[in-house]
Amino acid sequence: xxxxxxxxxxxxxxxxxxxxxxxxxxxxxxxxxxxxxxxxxxxxxxxxxxxxxxxxxxxxxxxxxxxxxxxxxxxxxxxxxxxxxxxxxxxxxxxxxxxxxxxxxxxxxxxxxxxxxxxxxxxxxxxxxxxxxxxxxxxxxxxxxxxxxxxxxxxxxxxxxxxxxxxxxxxxxxxxxxxxxxxxxxxxxxxxxxxxxxxxxxxxxxxxxxxxxxxxxxxxxxxxxxxxxxxxxxxxxxxxxxxxxxxxxxxxxxxxxxxxxxxxxxxxxxxxxxxxxxxxxxxxxxxxxxxxxxxxxxxxxxxxxxxxxxxxxxxxxxxxxxxxxxxxxxxxxxxxxxxxxxxxxxxxxxxxxxxxxxxxxxxxxxxxxxxxxxxxxxxxxxxxxx
Amino acid sequence: xxxxxxxxxxxxxxxxxxxxxxxxxxxxxxxxxxxxxxxxxxxxxxxxxxxxxxxxxxxxxxxxxxxxxxxxxxxxxxxxxxxxxxxxxxxxxxxxxxxxxxxxxxxxxxxxxxxxxxxxxxxxxxxxxxxxxxxxxxxxxxxxxxxxxxxxxxxxxxxxxxxxxxxxxxxxxxxxxxxxxxxxxxxxxxxxxxxxxxxxxxxxxxxxxxxxxxxxxxxxxxxxxxxxxxxxxxxxxxxxxxxxxxxxxxxxxxxxxxxxxxxxxxxxxxxxxxxxxxxxxxxxxxxxxxxxxxxxxxxxxxxxxxxxxxxxxxxxxxxxxxxxxxxxxxxxxxxxxxxxxxxxxxxxxxxxxxxxxxxxxxxxxxxxxxxxxxxxxxxxxxxxxx
Numbered sequence: 101x102x103x104x105x106x107x108x109x110x111x112x113x114x115x116x117x118x119x120x121x122x123x124x125x126x127x128x129x130x131x132x133x134x135x136x137x138x139x140x141x142x143x144x145x146x147x148x149x150x151x152x153x154x155x156x157x158x159x160x161x162x163x164x165x166x167x168x169x170x171x172x173x174x175x176x177x178x179x180x181x182x183x184x185x186x187x188x189x190x191x192x193x194x195x196x197x198x199x200x201x202x203x204x205x206x207x208x209x210x211x212x213x214x215x216x217x218x219x220x221x222x223x224x225x226x227x228x229x230x231x232x233x234x235x236x237x238x239x240x241x242x243x244x245x246x247x248x249x250x251x252x253x254x255x256x257x258x259x260x261x262x263x264x265x266x267x268x269x270x271x272x273x274x275x276x277x278x279x280x281x282x283x284x285x286x287x288x289x290x291x292x293x294x295x296x297x298x299x300x301x302x303x304x305x306x307x308x309x310x311x312x313x314x315x316x317x318x319x320x321x322x323x324x325x326x327x328x329x330x331x332x333x334x335x336x337x338x339x340x341x342x343x344x345x346x347x348x349x350x351x352x353x354x355x356x357x358x359x360x361x362x363x364x365x366x367x368x369x370x371x372x373x374x375x376x377x378x379x380x381x382x383x384x385x386x387x388x389x390x391x392x393x394x395x396x397x398x399x400x401x402x403x404x405x406x407x408x409x410x411x412x413x414x415x416x417x418x419x420x421x422x423x424x425x426x427x428x429x430x431x432x433x434x435x436x437x438x439x440x441x442x443x444x445x446x447x448x449x450x451x452x453x454x455x456x457x458x459x460x461x462x463x464x465x466x467x468x469x470x471x472x473x474x475x476x477x478x479x480x481x482x483x484x485x486x
Numbered sequence: 487x488x489x490x491x492x493x494x495x496x497x498x499x500x501x502x503x504x505x506x507x508x509x510x511x512x513x514x515x516x517x518x519x520x521x522x523x524x525x526x527x528x529x530x531x532x533x534x535x536x537x538x539x540x541x542x543x544x545x546x547x548x549x550x551x552x553x554x555x556x557x558x559x560x561x562x563x564x565x566x567x568x569x570x571x572x573x574x575x576x577x578x579x580x581x582x583x584x585x586x587x588x589x590x591x592x593x594x595x596x597x598x599x600x601x602x603x604x605x606x607x608x609x610x611x612x613x614x615x616x617x618x619x620x621x622x623x624x625x626x627x628x629x630x631x632x633x634x635x636x637x638x639x640x641x642x643x644x645x646x647x648x649x650x651x652x653x654x655x656x657x658x659x660x661x662x663x664x665x666x667x668x669x670x671x672x673x674x675x676x677x678x679x680x681x682x683x684x685x686x687x688x689x690x691x692x693x694x695x696x697x698x699x700x701x702x703x704x705x706x707x708x709x710x711x712x713x714x715x716x717x718x719x720x721x722x723x724x725x726x727x728x729x730x731x732x733x734x735x736x737x738x739x740x741x742x743x744x745x746x747x748x749x750x751x752x753x754x755x756x757x758x759x760x761x762x763x764x765x766x767x768x769x770x771x772x773x774x775x776x777x778x779x780x781x782x783x784x785x786x787x788x789x790x791x792x793x794x795x796x797x798x799x800x801x802x803x804x805x806x807x808x809x810x811x812x813x814x815x816x817x818x819x820x821x822x823x824x825x826x827x828x829x830x831x832x833x834x835x836x837x838x839x840x841x842x843x844x845x846x847x848x849x850x851x852x853x854x855x856x857x858x859x860x861x862x863x864x865x866x867x868x869x870x871x872x
Contacts, residue, residue, distance in 0.1 A: 101661075101726040103501025108494070114743065115489025275487075307723040309710060310731050313703025321696045337693040340487040344743070345696050357500065357730070 101308045104356040110244045111270040114344065116336070118272050119146070122153040122190070125232060125270045130188035132159045133181055135201050137193045139163060144280035146236055150192050160184045165193070168251040168258065168372060168379070169200030171216065174207070178215065181208050181229070189231035191268075194285075195240025195292075198233050199248035202266045205229045209265075218261055219250055225263030233271040237281060238343040239289035239380065241296060241350025243271035249369065258369040273347065278339035283330060286342075287435040288380035290326050293346040294319060294431065295383040299362050300355040302391065302401050303469035308358045315354045316408050321345045323409070326435060359469040364390050366467055367478055370455040377444050384432040384439050389484035391425045393477070397470065441485050448486050452479035487694045490742040496630045497656040500730065502722070504658050505532070508539040508576070511618060511656045516574035517544045519567055521587050523551050523579045530666035532622055536578050546570045551579065554637040554644065554758060554765070555586030557602065560593070564601065567594050567615070575617035577654075580671075581626025581678075584619050585634035588652045591615045595651075604647055605636055611649030619657040623667060624729040625675035625766065627682060627736025629657035635755065644755040659733065664725035669716060672728075673821040674766035676712050679732040680705060680817065681769040685748050686741040688777065688787050689855035694743045701740045702794050707731045709795070712821060745855040750776050752853055753864055756841045763830050770818040770825050775870035777811045779863070783856065827872050834872050838865035 113121050126132060132154060141147040151159070162177045180186070181204060189208075191201035205228030207215040217223060225246075235243045242248065247262035278286070301315040322345050328338035348354075367390075368382030377385070391398055399421035406412040406424035415423070432439050441448045456475035459465070467473035473481075499507050512518060518540060527533040537545070548563045566572070567590060575594075577587035591614030593601040603609060611632075621629045628634065633648035664672070687701040708731050714724035734740075753776075754768030763771070777784055785807035792798035792810035801809070818825050827834045842861035845851070853859040859867075 101501070101723070101730070103504060105497065105499050107497035111491065111493035113491050115487075118489060307726070309723075309727045310703060310707045310734060313706055314700050317696060317699025317703050320699055324695060337487065337695075340693070340743075341695045344487070348696060356498075357726075 101311075101357040102306060102359070106352060106356045107264070108244065108267065108352050110267045110351075112244060112273060112347070113270060114273045115340075116274055116276045118274055119149040119234060120153045121272060122150065122232065122234065123156060126157060126188055126190070127230075130157055131184065131186050132157045132188050132190055133177070133184070133186040133204075134159055134161045135165060135177065135189060135191050135193070135197055135204070136161075136163045137165050137167070137197045140280070141192055141236060144236075144277065146192060146234065146277060150190070150234060154190070160186065165197050165200045167196045168249075169196045169203065171250055171252040172254070174200050174203050174250070175215070177204055178207050187229070189229055191231060191233040192236065194235070194237030195242045198235070198242040198268070199240070199250065201231050201233070202228070202242070202246075202248035203250050203261065205231050205266060206261065206263070216252070219259040222261075225261065225265040227265040230269050233268045235271060235273050235343070236277050237285055237289060238278065238346035239292040241293070241347055243268060243273065244347045244351040251373065256373045258373045273343050275336060275340035275343045278329065278342065279334035281333060283333070286329055286333060287437055288378050289346060290322055290329075290342070290435055291384050291432055291437055292380040293349040294322050295364060295380070295387060296349040297354065298387065298428070299364055300358065300360045302398055302405065303359040303361055304397060305400050305404070306358050311354050311356065311358050312404070316405070318345050318349050318354070319405075319409050323431065326431075330435065361469045363467040363473055363478070363481075366459065366464055367455055367482060370458050371441070371451070371482075373458075374451065374454065375445050381437055381444065384437045385441050385444070385485050386481065387432070388425055388429045388439055389481050391428070393481045393484055394468065394473075395421065439485075441482070451486070452482035455479065455482045487697075487743040488692060488745070492738060492742045493650070494630065494653065494738050496653045496737075498630060498659060498733070499656060500659045501726075502660055502662045504660055505535040505620060506539045507658060508536060508618065508620065509542060512543060512574055512576070513616075517570065517572050518546070518574050518576055519563070519570070519572040519590075520545055520547045521551060521563065521575060521577050521579070521583055521590070522547075522549045523553070523583045525549060526666070527578055527622060530622075530663065532578060532620065532663060536576070536620060540576075546572065551583045551586045553582045554635075555582045555589065557636055557638040558640070560586050560589050560636070561601070563590055564593050573615070575615055577617060577619040578622065580621070580623030581628045584621070584628040584654070585626070585636065587617050587619070588614070588628070588632075588634035589636050589647065591617050591652060592647065592649070602638070605645040608647075611647070611651040613651040616655050619654045621657060621659050621729070622663050623671055623675060624664065624732035625678040627679070627733055629654060629659065630733045630737040637759070642759045644759045659729050661722060661726035661729045664715065664728065665720035667719060669719070672715055672719060673823055674764050675732060676708055676715075676728070676821055677770050677818055677823055678766040679735040680708050681750060681766070681773060682735040683740065684773065684814070685750055686744065686746045688784055688791065689745040689747055690783060691786050691790070692744045697740050697742065697744050698790070700734075702791070704731050704735050704740070705791075705795050709817065712817075716821065747855045749853040749859055749864070749867075752845065752850055753841055753868060756844050757827070757837070757868075759844075760837065760840065761831050767823055767830065770823045771827050771830070771871050772867065773818070774811055774815045774825055775867050777814070779867045779870055780854065780859075781807065825871075827868070837872070838868035841865060841868045
C-alpha cells in the first residue's frame with residue numbers, strides 16, 4: 101500500500117425528507133446565493149422544499165447553470181455574489197451545478213485579476229466561500245469531494261480545479277429525488293460512478309487489499325441496482341444504494357494508498373469539448389478501448405475484477421482479463437449506452453489526433469497510472485474507440 | 487436504507503515514515519501534553535521519532551496510562567493539563583491511550599465540578615481540547631472516531647463517552663510499528679476489529695447493499711491478513727492492510743444507514759470489569775453465544791455472511807447461517823484466542839446473573855438491534871458462553 105493522507109470533512113445528511121435540515125446547517129444570518137440548473141427542480145418539488153427551508157435567510161437566486169458548467173455563465177454569478185454581498189452558496193443540482201458552485205466558492209475569495217487563472221494555472225483552493233449542496237442527480241460524487249471540472253466554450257476547454265478548501269460544508273442526499281430523473285440521466289449516473297471506480301482500481305496490484313474490496317463492493321452494488329433503478333426509479337432501496345454508491349465512488353476513500361489512472365477521463369473530457377457528448381458516455385466509449393490498449397499492464401487487476409465482480413472463474417489469467425473488458429462493455433450496453441464514437445458522430449475521423457494535439461497543448465503528455473501514456477498513445481486509444 | 491448523518495473530519499496520515507509530520511500538524515506555539523502507556527514506545531523507536539518531531543514545541547510528558555484507561559490516572563493527567571496550561575494533546579499508543587486522551591480532551595473543557603459526570607450522565611462532548619494521535623496498536627479504531635471507553639476501578643465501571651468534539655484532529659498510522667507488537671496484542675487487534683464489523687453488520691437485512699459489501703470487505707481483508715501478520719508481523723503489506731482495516735471497521739462509515747447491535751460489547755465490558763479479561767477476548771467469548779441465542783433474528787445476515795465471506799454455498803439458509811457462526815468461532819481459534827469464559831476463569835458460575843444485574847443497574851435493559859434483549863437474555867447469553 102502506498103502512503104497517503106485522507107481528510108474529508110463534508111457532513112452528509114442522507115435520506116428521505118432531510119432537505120428541511122438546510123435551515124439549521126447554514127450559519128444564521130448568512131446571505132445565501134441559491135444556485136441551480138435548467139429548472140428541473142421547479143418541477144420535482146425540490147425547489148419548493150429548498151426555498152421553504154431557506155425562509156429565515158436572505159436569499160438571491162441564480163438559475164441556468166448548464167451541464168458542463170460554463171465559465172461565462174459562472175462569471176455572471178460571481179458578479180451577483182459581489183454585488184449582493186453573498187456569504188454562503190447553496191448548490192441545488194447535480195455535478196454541474198455543484199462544480200460550478202465550487203468554482204464560485206474559489207473565485208469569490210480569489211485575489212487575482214482573472215479567475216480563469218485558477219483553472220488555467222492550476223491554483224489549488226485553500227479556502228473558499230463556504231457552500232452546501234442538495235444533490236438532485238447521483239453521478240459525479242462532487243457532493244463529497246473537493247474537485248470540479250469547468251468548461252469554457254469560447255476556447256473549447258474543459259479543465260479541472262480543486263483543493264482542500266473546496267469540500268462542501270454539508271450535502272443533503274435525498275434518494276427520493278431519483279424517481280423524477282429521466283432514464284438517460286440515471287444511465288449516465290450509473291456509467292459515471294462505475295467508471296470513477298474503475299479509474300481508481302483498474303491499474304496494477306498495489307497491496308491495498310481493503311481498497312480493492314471496497315471498490316469491488318461499489319461496482320457490485322451499482323451492477324445490482326442498475327436494472328432495478330432503470331425500470332423503476334421510484335424503488336427507494338435501489339435509489340438509495342445508487343445514490344450512496346455514486347458518492348462513495350469519488351469521495352477520495354478508494355483512491356488512497358493505490359495508483360490511479362484517470363486517462364479515460366482526460367481523453368473523455370476532450371470528446372465532450374469537441375462533440376458535446378455527455379460526460380458519462382465519453383467514458384463508456386473509451387473504457388473498453390483503453391483497457392484493450394493497455395491490456396498487458398492492467399491484466400492482473402482485470403482478471404481479479406472479472407473473478408470477484410462478475411464471477412468469472414474459468415480460464416487463464418489473460419482469458420479472465422479479457423472477459424473483464426467484455427463484461428464492462430456489456431454493462432454499458434445494458435444501460436442503453438453505446439460504446440463507439442461512431443455511434444455518436446459521423447465526423448469521428450481524425451479525432452484521435454485531435455485529442456492528442458489538445459492534450460499536448462495542455463502539457464498532458466504522461467497519462468495513466470505509470471505516467472507512460474503519451475498523446476500518441478491517446479490518439480491510438482481514441483482510434484480504437486471509433 | 488435508514489436515514490443517516492455522517493461527518494468524520496479526522497485527517498489520516500498513513501504510511502511508513504510519516505511520524506515526523508507531527509511537527510507540521512500541531513498548531514505552532516502549542517503547549518503539548520504527550521500521553522502514552524506502559525513505555526513500549528521507548529523500546530520500539532516510536533518515542534524517539536515523536537520527541538524529535540516535537541522539538542519545536544513546549545512538551546510535557548504523561549506516561550503510564552493503563553489498558554482500560556483508568557479514571558484516577560487520567561485525573562492526575564488533568565491536573566497536569568491545568569497546571570502546565572496545555573493547549574494540545576498528543577496520544578501515542580493504542581486504543582487505551584487514545585480513549586484516555588479523549589476523556590482528557592473533554593474534561594479539559596468541561597465546566598462542571600466532577601468530570602466523571604461526562605461518563606455517568608452521558609454528557610456529549612461538543613468541543614474538546616484539540617488532540618492528535620500516533621497509533622501504535624491497530625485494534626479499536628479510536629484513532630478515527632469520536633468515542634471512548636473509560637474504566638473506574640473503584641466502582642468496577644466501564645463506561646462509554648463521545649460526541650462530535652472528540653474526533654482527533656489528525657492521526658498518524660505507520661504500519662511498520664506492527665512489527666514490534668507482541669503476537670497476543672496482534673491477535674486481540676484482529677479479533678477486536680473483526681467484532682466491530684460484526685456488531686454493525688450481523689443484524690437484519692436493511693437494504694443497505696453497499697454498507698454490507700464494505701463490511702464484508704473489511705472482514706475478508708482481516709481474514710486474509712491474519713495468518714500472515716501473526717506469523718510475520720514485519721510483513722508490511724499485511725501490516726498496512728491490518729491497520730487500515732481496523733480503522734475502517736469503526737470510523738462510523740459502515741454503521742451509517744443500518745441497524746447496529748453492540749450487545750456483545752456491552753456484555754463484554756462487564757466481563758473485563760469483573761475478571762480483567764482482555765477486551766477483544768471478551769468479544770470472542772460472547773460472539774458465538776450471542777449469535778446462537780439470537781439465531782432466528784440474525785439468520786438471514788448470518789447466511790449472507792457465510793456465503794459471501796466464507797464461501798459457503800451449500801445447504802439451506804439455516805445451515806448456512808449455522809456455518810457462519812462456526813466459521814467465526816473457528817476464526818477466533820485460528821488467532822489462538824479461546825472462546826469460552828471457562829477458558830479464562832474457574833469462577834464463572836453466576837457470571838450471567840451478575841452481568842444482568844450490572845446492566846440493570848445501568849439502565850441497559852434494551853440491548854440488540856431490536857432493543858428487545860433484556861438483562862435476563864444477557865444472563866442466558868453469558869451462560870451459553872461458559
